[in-house]
Every structure is written in C-alpha cells, then in structure tokens.
Amino acid sequence: MRLVLLGPxxxxxxxxxxxxxxxxxxxQLSTGDMLRAAVAAETPVGLKAKAAMESGGLVSDEIVIGIIAERLEHEDARKGFILDGFPRTVAQADALSAMLKEKGLKLDAVxxxxxxxxxxxxxxxxRAAETxxxxxxxxxxxxxEVFKTRLEAYNRDTAIVAPYYAERGQLQQIDGMRPIDEVTRAIDSILETV
Structure with missing residues (x-):
C-alpha cells in the first residue's frame, strides 16, 4: 500500500x-527524517543536502526527490509506505509519479x-494558553506565531498539490476536524476500496 497524506x-x-x-x-516516510538520515549516512544525495543546508539555502527539489528515490529502495519501503511532508510542490508530485512509474508502481491513495x-x-x-x-x-x-508561519507557507506553496491529484482522479478528501477515531475510520473505508 502506497499512500500520500495531505493537509495543512x-x-x-x-x-x-x-x-x-x-x-x-x-x-512512514518523513522527508525531514530522511534528509537527516541521508546526511548522517553521508550518501551522495545526503552530502548534497548537507552542503545546501550548511550554506543556509533550501534543499532543492532535485535533492529531496533523490532522497525519496534512495529511501524507496530500502526493503521496508517495498512493502508499502506513507509519504508525510512530500510532495510539497507540483514539481515534486510529477517527479514522484515518474519515479513510481519507472519502478512499475503507483500510488494506491492520496x-x-x-x-x-x-x-x-x-x-x-x-492549547498554547493552557500550557x-x-x-x-x-x-x-x-x-x-510559528504555526501561522507554517500555515502561510503551506497555503502559498503546498495547497496546490491537492488540486494536482484531484485533476488526475486520485484525491480523496476527509473532514479532518472530526474526532481522531472518526478520521481513522474514514481513512480505513477509503483503503478498503484500493
């Protein structure tokens, strides 16, 4: 089972x-965790990511896609995966589709x-006030303030990924404001059909 979870x-x-x-x-494949692991392991892509991060720049789509490609080769990812934090852009979504197609795979659900x-x-x-x-x-x-900044970045850069998948008939939407267990059941009923 290969899944992408989207949302702010x-x-x-x-x-x-x-x-x-x-x-x-x-x-669960988290791009942040994978970047840190690739840097620590000093893989070729990890070294490129380290150089970008040390210079204060953003890690390019090419590097992030390379890290995803490396990670998908691991045995545990061959059984299935959930992508968390990727794709963040339409270019990354295109690259993911091409990468999976090359391996004879496709996403089961977005x-x-x-x-x-x-x-x-x-x-x-x-929650902050209570804390x-x-x-x-x-x-x-x-x-x-951190949350507002992250939300602005999501709306500016990442919100367009959902319409990308909707245009391809791959997007399923769930009301994420419902209680956690209800959201879980809604996801389960989508997955029963794939």
Whole structure:
C-alpha cells in the first residue's frame, strides 16, 4: 500500500500516519527524517543536502526527490509506505509519479485531511494558553506565531498539490476536524476500496 497524506500543519497527518503504520505494517516516510538520515549516512544525495543546508539555502527539489528515490529502495519501503511532508510542490508530485512509474508502481491513495484553518488556529492558541497557564513551556509546534508561519507557507506553496491529484482522479478528501477515531475510520473505508 502506497499512500500520500495531505493537509495543512495541525491537520492530524502525523497521528493518522502512525495509526496506519501500526495497523498495516507499512513505513512512514518523513522527508525531514530522511534528509537527516541521508546526511548522517553521508550518501551522495545526503552530502548534497548537507552542503545546501550548511550554506543556509533550501534543499532543492532535485535533492529531496533523490532522497525519496534512495529511501524507496530500502526493503521496508517495498512493502508499502506513507509519504508525510512530500510532495510539497507540483514539481515534486510529477517527479514522484515518474519515479513510481519507472519502478512499475503507483500510488494506491492520496488522502487530504480538510480542516477549517481558522478553527485550527484557535485550537493552537487555546492549547498554547493552557500550557502557559500551567507554567509549562509551549512546544515549538504549538507556538501560535510559528504555526501561522507554517500555515502561510503551506497555503502559498503546498495547497496546490491537492488540486494536482484531484485533476488526475486520485484525491480523496476527509473532514479532518472530526474526532481522531472518526478520521481513522474514514481513512480505513477509503483503503478498503484500493
């Protein structure tokens, strides 16, 4: 089973990915984790990524795609995978399609967790306020300013990936504002048809 989970920060992709990993025995592929692993392993693509990061630049699509290609060769990814944080651009989505086609594979499902971004921001603001009220440090992901920046980047750069898959008849949408267990059941019913 090969899946892509789409949705803005805070939509619950990570939570749902972990549940899918547990139930289906497939691996979650996070581009951030893969970049760090490739750099640490000093693979050819990892060395290019390290050079880009050390110079303060962004890691190019070419490097990210190379890292995904390397990771898909690992035994655990051959059984199936969930892509988390990739593709972030239409160019990356095109590259992923070409890469899978070259291997004789295709995506089984592309699932977008649709959320009300204003309610999502309210949820983050409330969680941060509760954390501060208990005298605890607010997690970086729960910092409202960090969250707003991530949401802006998503809307500017990544939101166009869902229409890309919709145009190809591959996109399934789920209301990500529903309770976690209901979202899990909705994903399961999509996966029963693939």
């Amino acid at each position: 920060p805070g939509a619950g992709k990570g939570t749902q990915a972990q549940r899918l990993v547990t139930r289906h025995g497939i691996v 699932i977008e967790l649709k959320v009300d971004q204003a309610k999502l921001l309210d949820r983050i603001l409330n 501060r009220a208990r005298g605890e440090q607010v997690r970086k992901d729960d910092d409202p």
